[in-house]
Amino acid sequence: xxxxxxxVSGIQKSFNNKLLLSDxxxxxxxxxxxxxxxxxxxxxxxxxxxxxGIVPALxxxxxxxxxxxxxxxxxxxxxxxxxxxxxxxxxxxxxxxILLSVDKQKAHFVCEDDFLKSLLNQKIRDLSFGELRxxxxxxxxxxxxxxxxxxxxxxxxxxKMIEIVMLLIxxxxxxxxxxxxxxxxxxxxxxxTDLRILNNGKLQVINEKAELMQKGYLINSAIF
Numbered sequence: 123x124x125x126x127x128x129x130v131s132g133i134q135k136s137f138n139n140k141l142l143l144s145d146x147x148x149x150x151x152x153x154x155x156x157x158x159x160x161x162x163x164x165x166x167x168x169x170x171x172x173x174x175g176i177v178p179a180l181x182x183x184x185x186x187x188x189x190x191x192x193x194x195x196x197x198x199x200x201x202x203x204x205x206x207x208x209x210x211x212x213x214x215x216x217x218x219x220i221l222l223s224v225d226k227q228k229a230h231f232v233c234e235d236d237f238l239k240s241l242l243n244q245k246i247r248d249l250s251f252g253e254l255r256x257x258x259x260x261x262x263x264x265x266x267x268x269x270x271x272x273x274x275x276x277x278x279x280x281x282k283m284i285e286i287v288m289l290l291i292x293x294x295x296x297x298x299x300x301x302x303x304x305x306x307x308x309x310x311x312x313x314x315t316d317l318r319i320l321n322n323g324k325l326q327v328i329n330e331k332a333e334l335m336q337k338g339y340l341i342n343s344a345i346f
Contacts, residue, residue, distance in 0.1 A: 126152045126268040127188070128201070128299060130173050132181040135165065143169060143179075144323035150269055150299040155291065157314030158303040159328070159339050164320040166303045167206065170271040174203040186268070202267035204258055206274050212247035216257060219246065223261045232264050237286070251278040259287055263294045270294070272302040276309055288313050307340070 133146035142165040150156060160166045171177035173184070175197055184191045191197045210219050220232050220242075233242060237256060246254065255278045262270055272291070276284045284306065291300060292313055304310050311317070317328035321337050334340045 129185045132183045152299045156301045157310040157317045160320035202262045202270045204262045204272045217242040224264045228264045269299045276306040
């Protein structure tokens with residue numbers, strides 16, 4: 123299977139004259155799951171939004187397989203993004219949502235999902251938070267994009283559903299490159315192939331889990 127590479131560089135972002143992100147470089151390959159860590163307010167969600175293109179960063183440079191994608195609408199076909207807010211119209215049914223979100227072949231498999239089967243005729247507004255979150259994650263991972271950015275994918279899920287989503291992420295990483303950030307850091311650590319931390323505006327490589335404590339993100343070594 124051909125490996126695809128996403129490279130983003132030159133990201134800088136300030137809010138209220140305070141530098142949040144400074145000269146960020148990130149490389150993501152298919153088959154890779156990058157666990158992204160950082161304290162609240164460190165810029166994790168902002169970084170993902172900048173990569174996806176919904177938050178501007180003037181000096182951002184983005185390449186997919188060595189081809190510049192700056193200001194390219196085709197970038198939407200390359201990257202899937204799960205953000206923290208509800209993004210599906212409330213009046214849609216689950217079945218409508220699936221059929222409009224993924225191609226016909228994938229739609230069949232999504233509809234056969236053991237958890238979603240019984241929900242197909244329900245309206246989005248009638249789903250619980252956990253049911254909706256699972257549907258969103260499933261759709262993002264089932265689309266055609268080569269790369270996926272997951273912001274809080276475990277939010278609102280039961281422990282059993284978290285395990286299912288972790289398995290989905292690992293299975294889809296065989297053909298996608300994935301970045302995941304979540305407050306359920308143990309789960310992120312478990313599935314990630316590589317770790318990164320946003321610290322004082324810089325994106326730093328984590329080679330050993332203990333570095334998450336050294337950099338002030340975690341204080342209890344017992345989590346390992």
